[in-house]
Amino acid sequence: MNTLRLLFLFCFLTISKKCYAQDLLLKDLDNDTIKDEILFDRKNTQIICKLSSQNSLPIKSKKLDDLNDTSGIELTKNGFQFYNHSMRSGYYCQFRYNTAQNKIELIGMSRYSDGNAAQDGSGESSVNLLTHQYIGEWIRVDLKLKKRIKIPTIKKSYTTNKVYLQQFSVKQPDDFVEFCDNIRNNMVY
Incomplete structure (x- = not known):
């Protein structure tokens, strides 16, 4: 009976921790030699930064909907x-402190996909939002030849407005994924 109670307590604490946990990172983002806090609030699904140069007041992203358990x-x-x-897929969104604006800026995104079971649509891509340069490396399946074909490296311009942490939501990575898929699916090879 005690073993069952311990198992129940362990499961409850594990689930509670996962539901209400905050991932916490410490790093001097604003270059004042004092470590700043970067939190991922899993309960409210938001990224929160507290910069020492801004009196550690919370700077919050918008609510991040449709996240997987493996986000952070x-x-x-x-x-x-x-x-x-x-x-079978995922994305990364890179942020850096913009000293001129005194804000945390989205500076790049990258994504990967394993495609379907035949690996059609597998590959990866990235965009540097400071230079507006998109690069994609993708694989398509040729049904007639019944083999995978690497599409030539795709380099395109990707223009979007500057996005700071307060404006960030899953819209930015979703738009990037849509852009990637449209380019890849419309490639003639």
Whole structure:
């Protein structure tokens, strides 16, 4: 009986922690030598930054809908990134502090896909939002030849308005995925 209670308690605490956990990262984002807080609030599905140069007042993203359990945040060389993985695809959104604007800016996105069971539509792409350069590496399946064909590297311009953390939602990565899919699906090879 005690074993069953312990198992129940362990499951309850694990589920509670997952539902209400906050991922916390510490990094000096605003270059004042004081570490800032970057939180991923799983309960409210928001990214929250507290910059020491701005009195640690919370700067929040919009609510991030349709996330998977395997979403979160991690540090990068110059900032941090938010990620959202599913079973066969996922994306990353990179953020860095913009010293001129005193804001946290979305500076890049990348995504990957394993495609379908035949790997049609598999590959990866990225966009640098500072240079507006998109690069995609994709594979298509030729049904007549019954083989996978690597599409030549795609390089295109990707223009969008600047996005700061307060405006960030899943709209930006969703728009990027749609852009990638449209280009890939309309390629003549």
